[in-house]
């Protein structure tokens with residue numbers, strides 16, 4: 001095996017090869033520009049070459065590899081081979097074995113899965129330590145010799161490192177149970193129930209990158225979508241996929257995905273009804289209530305002649321189309337098509353030649369009569385009229401919503417869609433109505449983070465967008481904080497249209513240190529969900545619970561002390577308290593930033609903390625955090641589990657009973 005100097009020399013050769021790949025790709029762009037054939041081919045080839053040149057160029061001086069596996073002589077097809085693994089494939093000449101293999105290639109699986117008890121033919125697994133892109137060390141595990149030592153020091157250091165800035169990729173240290181999720185087949189939908197910090201988000205992002213590698217052409221056409229809880233979270237994770245060479249994954253929130261401008265919010269009761277799965281039936285009733293029955297025959301003038309579809313036939317066409325309708329507007333198209341076919345039969349029987357122009361003219365002429373029984377409608381008209389008109393609503397919601405529930409969603413006065421002030425819950429309803437009218441495109445794969453918080457109606461919006469694809473559902477029932485948060489995965493998965501998805505539990509926490517996990521687990525037992533406790537990977541870290549008469553000066557002291565140590569600091573408090581806390585800190589000369597800001601000290605409203613992490617968390621007044629919302633205990637659980645190295649809990653009021661008796 002190579003020594004450190006040899007490995008450095010090899011790293012330099014890999015970088016040179018990469019530079020040649022960049023130069024070659026750029027040259028191909030130029031040659032391609034001169035020689036491209038037809039326009040379509042030229043565009044596709046040009047796009048491919050430019051993307052390749054850009055991706056390679058962006059690699060810069062990054063470490064070319066992070067590990068290697070060396071097989072023993074009798075390891076079958078890999079016998080005697082050594083493979084270097086990196087974020088991307090590097091080769092120095094066509095036809096020669098690659099110098100570095102992409103971490104997503106099938107052969108890389110063994111790097112992540114092999115162990116002293118299951119060496120998979122590997123003699124040595126080597127992990128490299130890099131500092132500012134310089135190779136500084138390596139560490140060997142002699143797997144064939146049954147090396148079952150407590151684990152790698154490099155992995156432990158990477159997991160325990162202080163956090164600064166946005167989330168990073170974990171390709172060098174993916175753990176076996178995470179790797180299994182990452183590499184699950186594209187056709188298979190999975191649901192990961194993971195305790196805080198078990199790497200759900202990281203796994204989801206790496207899965208996106210893996211799937212794009214393994215099924216590039218299919219997924220480039222249909223697309224991969226990542227859904228996160230809010231903008232601050234998306235900002236936090238935004239660098240991971242580009243570092244892995246994947247820049248074409250759409251990352252957004254469910255609200256932005258629905259792309260409906262909202263300008264109002266709902267009262268709690270109204271939101272609860274609007275997000276309830278029963279609304280799907282109400283909306284379906286409202287849409288299909290638009291279809292009537294013909295009163296008369298349909299008569300279409302054609303020159304001096306008139307063609308007729310008698311009332312009985314017209315009625316049969318409408319009810320047939322209604323019986324096997326896929327969407328409301330395709331049903332309407334089908335009615336028009338059947339009517340035109342009937343007219344055509346009559347005309348042809350009289351010896352008339354029915355060309356395309358004639359057929360289109362007949363369709364136009366029949367449309368007003370069809371409009372009277374199967375009108376052309378828009379989603380916003382349907383919803384605005386439904387909630388503006390108590391009678392319409394009562395008809396659509398009969399046997400589905402109680403009178404009180406109907407009253408909760410009814411508008412106090414009628415409005416036209418143009419003057420409607422839509423709420424986020426309305427956006428979900430509008431999306432449902434749109435889908436009843438016509439089908440939208442679907443993605444090849446959708447990754448849904450913090451999925452426990454989605455309402456049934458939001459789940460349905462996602463289900464529609466992954467109808468012909470698969471999904472990865474990531475979440476933690478214990479971290480559910482919305483009024484409609486799921487209490488079981490069975491229900492949530494069926495709303496997501498993937499009832500068959502396997503639920504996989506991740507329980508090893510890579511963020512939260514053991515002392516903090518112990519505190520959070522005290523809360524966990526009182527939450528009304530059945531999930532396994534977290535087991536921390538980390539023995540380091542510190543928990544301090546401080547009772548203070550003056551909470552604000554205690555917060556200033558805690559931030560000052562935290563600033564003396566390395567890493568990011570998050571001060572998390574009930575939403576109503578953050579502005580005044582930020583003011584107090586500012587007066588003391590400590591500037592804070594919002595959760596997605598770049599400063600060292602972030603001031604984080606409790607409602608935005610989900611999915612984020614800070615090296616040092618200062619959680620202010622648990623009792624107020626709990627009281628702020630119905631699922632306040634779950635919220636507190638989320639907040640306590642944001643800490644990577646140190647957690648300060650500051651309180652002036654009594655601690656919640658669940659946290660009493662802690663040893664901190």
Ligand SMILES: Nc1ncnc2c1ncn2[C@@H]1O[C@H](COP(=O)(O)OP(=O)(O)OP(=O)(O)O)[C@@H](O)[C@H]1O
Nearest residue numbers: 170173174175196197198199200201202510511611
């Ligand atoms: N295998 C790993 N190697 C190194 N770091 C890891 C690994 N797995 C997870 N981490 C790190 O642990 C932290 C928590 O990961 P992540 O945010 O993905 O967890 P999560 O399960 O989504 O957490 P939560 O539900 O609390 O938001 C991140 O900093 C992530 O980079």
